[in-house]
Amino acid sequence: MDAGLEPGLRDGLRQLGLALSDAQVAQLVGYAGLIQKWSRVYNLTAVREPGEILSHHLLDCLTLIGPLRRHTAGRALKLLDVGSGAGLPGVVIAIVCPEIEVDCVDTVAKKAAFIQQAAVALKLANLRGLHSRVEQLDGQYELVTSRAFASLADFVALSAAALAEQGVWLAMKGKYPAEEVAALPPKVEMFHVEQLEVPGLAAQRCLLWLRPSALT
Numbered sequence: 323m324d325a326g327l328e329p330g331l332r333d334g335l336r337q338l339g340l341a342l343s344d345a346q347v348a349q350l351v352g353y354a355g356l357i358q359k360w361s362r363v364y365n366l367t368a369v370r371e372p373g374e375i376l377s378h379h380l381l382d383c384l385t386l387i388g389p390l391r392r393h394t395a396g397r398a399l400k401l402l403d404v405g406s407g408a409g410l411p412g413v414v415i416a417i418v419c420p421e422i423e424v425d426c427v428d429t430v431a432k433k434a435a436f437i438q439q440a441a442v443a444l445k446l447a448n449l450r451g452l453h454s455r456v457e458q459l460d461g462q463y464e465l466v467t468s469r470a471f472a473s474l475a476d477f478v479a480l481s482a483a484a485l486a487e488q489g490v491w492l493a494m495k496g497k498y499p500a501e502e503v504a505a506l507p508p509k510v511e512m513f514h515v516e517q518l519e520v521p522g523l524a525a526q527r528c529l530l531w532l533r534p535s536a537l538t
């Protein structure tokens with residue numbers, strides 16, 4: 323990816339109040355380049371233009387970092403990104419939070435292969451691509467994320483076996499999904515919601531934090 327992306331990225335990081343090292347900024351720019359390169363050959367993501375990769379992918383997923391850091395308070399933990407596609411938000415998290423071990427799962431082999439390739443190219447020892455259906459995973463993940471994957475009810479049902487006992491789900495949605503929240507089963511409780519602005523986009527981001535209900 324041309325370094326032309328960097329000023330816009332740094333501007334967005336400032337707006338989000340995120341201080342990253344130069345090496346992390348270079349990894350994000352490098353990741354955008356990999357998405358662009360691989361998307362010429364494989365149908366990784368519909369968003370392929372540099373400006374759009376910056377706003378719709380990088381900055382959009384970076385909105386999650388502040389809330390995530392507040393939640394983890396720097397603790398090392400295992401995170402699963404479900405239906406990760408080109409690695410969103412999983413790869414962004416792996417770059418910005420090296421203390422978090424990130425597994426990105428997708429049913430499409432070439433998408434999991436892309437994540438593995440990104441881990442090597444960007445020297446991310448904390449990132450893995452898994453080729454699997456999420457419902458076949460029986461991991462012990464303290465955090466399970468998704469963006470543009472499924473309804474909230476399907477997301478929690480399909481990934482329940484992968485969640486550790488004290489684990490939580492973090493779903494990235496557009497505007498507040500009232501109908502999806504209403505359709506959640508009683509055994510799942512939503513314990514926090516955050517609405518965020520994506521720098522450079524008119525669109526909003528809604529982060530929903532969910533966990534198994536205390537009643538279960």
Ligand SMILES: C[S@@+](CC[C@H](N)C(=O)[O-])C[C@H]1O[C@@H](n2cnc3c(N)ncnc32)[C@H](O)[C@@H]1O
Nearest residue numbers: 405406407410427428429430455456469470471
């Ligand atoms: C719309 S894409 C979203 C990709 C990425 N999270 C993003 O925000 O750009 C949904 C992805 O979920 C994957 N997927 C669908 N069902 C799945 C399942 N049961 N387990 C794992 N991945 C699945 C698809 O292959 C696809 O890559």
